[in-house]
Amino acid sequence: MPATISYANILHAVGQVLDQIGAKSIAIREEEDGLFVEGFNSEGQLLVQMHYDIASLYELLKTQEKQPETVSEATAEGILHRFLAQHDRELVGTVF
Template identity: 70%
Template sequence: MPATFSYANILHAIGQLLDQLGVKSFAIREEEDGLFVEGFNSDGQLQVQMRYDVASLYELLKQQEEPTEAEQSTAEGADLLRRFLADHDRSLVGSIR
């Protein structure tokens, strides 16, 4: 079954990339074979230009779906803590200040 992606998924992936680059404003233009993205700094000067054809959009979206090492490590740690608490009939209680 071929993978399908929504506009929301595509824009989310591009938005995360622009956030990582520190872009303050952006423009996205649809082209015949993909998207053309421009990012600008706080002074309105061009900071980055990216052209995504269908194949590179697919790769970007697949990368966004894969958990990073930090996310995977955090998830594994949380699972380990849940198992420990369950094995010892305990529960996690938050502190109140």
């Protein structure tokens, strides 16, 4: 099955890489030939700079599609709350 190219899938895959290295803040810039990504620690020091051209983004997406999704809904909720707490934010919902 070919990798689906969308901003959601690309950002999810890149986000997982940043999570693995422990980035606390990020900067992502779209360039003509791909993405330039920077990850910083909690003190604002640069941890990593990555340049993903189109081919490497495609490979990253293909690799991620092969990995089973192991995050349950409860775990995802915990991750969201931890992220919001680390960045001194709160979740605001909308009621329809």
